[in-house]
Amino acid sequence: MTIAASQIFTIEEYLELEAHSLSKHEYHNGKIVEMSGGTVVHNQLGGKVITQLNNVIDAHDAPFQVYSSDMKIRIESNNRFVYPDAVVVTLNPEFYKKRRDIITNPLLIVEVSSNSSAAFDLGDKFNMYRSLSAFQEYLIVSQEKYHVSRFYRESADLWRTSDYYNLEDMIPLQSMGLEIPMLGIYKGVDLNP
Template sequence: MVIAQAKPIAKNISPESEASDGKVRVTLEEYRAIAETSEERYEYCNGEIIAMTGGSSAHSCIAVDITTFLNIAVRKTNFQIYNGDLRIWVPAFNHGTYADVLVINGEPEFNGDRTDEILNPLLIVEVLSPSTEGYDRGDKFRKYRSIPSFCEYLLVSQSEPYVEQYYQLDRQNNNQNNRDRWQLEICDRLDQAIHLQSLNLELPMSEIYRRIKF
């Protein structure tokens, strides 16, 4: 997912929103007004907003094909698949963000009376871009891990057949000391398949990269 610091639409923010350091800071209410009316998408991070720019053709193809495959594969289960339009809310960090693909188990849990901010992602997929790779692996993953329902994470390269899979160990154990124990698995061949622990499902690498020519 590609992000870049940028100013929001001026009519939706107060004149005091731009701080002396040049960053744009808004209230949560102002951010939600921007998100509802702007053609661009923005992350919200504890009062600061970050504009999200468009991705590449490969990025889009990969995200769509993962979404399509998973949606068909789980259609007779309680799992639900969402694309990048639904905002993930991370209460511990007062942070609203977007993933390329997310899966929930059962009914969605929304943030208060919002229907555009979800609280209970199970599996999150991010298609890596050069500008966000460090963020997706680092600070964003750290924030995601504070969500109690979140237990599996895929980082998908768009430049080569390469997927990093992180899944939570001792998921059934509610001991808080075990919540941050994660296993890393790597798939780097088109003839491999990723066993999604949270869905008990095989995701073939060939489906992820079905339309990509390397």
């Protein structure tokens, strides 16, 4: 799909183009932005986070579902559709206009971050996510070093942050009442190939 940088699209046009596209695109208030392909490390970390989330949910028979980077999130306040690296919802996901590929009520969002994306992940993207009323927790997983940042909503405008650097650490998922091992995310991943 070839898109002129200055072209403005409606949501319906975007969704129709995206349904027939071979690559992923986000929607940013009328603009369609092609997503770059992920690195080997990015893909490994994203997959391992999803595995760890599913493992702990299954082990505790917890009422949550995990979605991969193929699931879009609708951020109405910013007129955006975005693809995070992983999303957790309750067993009652809410879908945008009954579409099964776009959710509106993420509980926990995970982004695998690089040096080039870290500022956006911590800044504008986090601000957009915070406008979602169901959103309670945010994990940013570094692909440069052993480091996971966790943000948890304590009240409407109060977020707590914790950072984890040791492979022996357990990362609490306060929104779910569970925890995942840092080692499970990074084991076998060569951060400096």
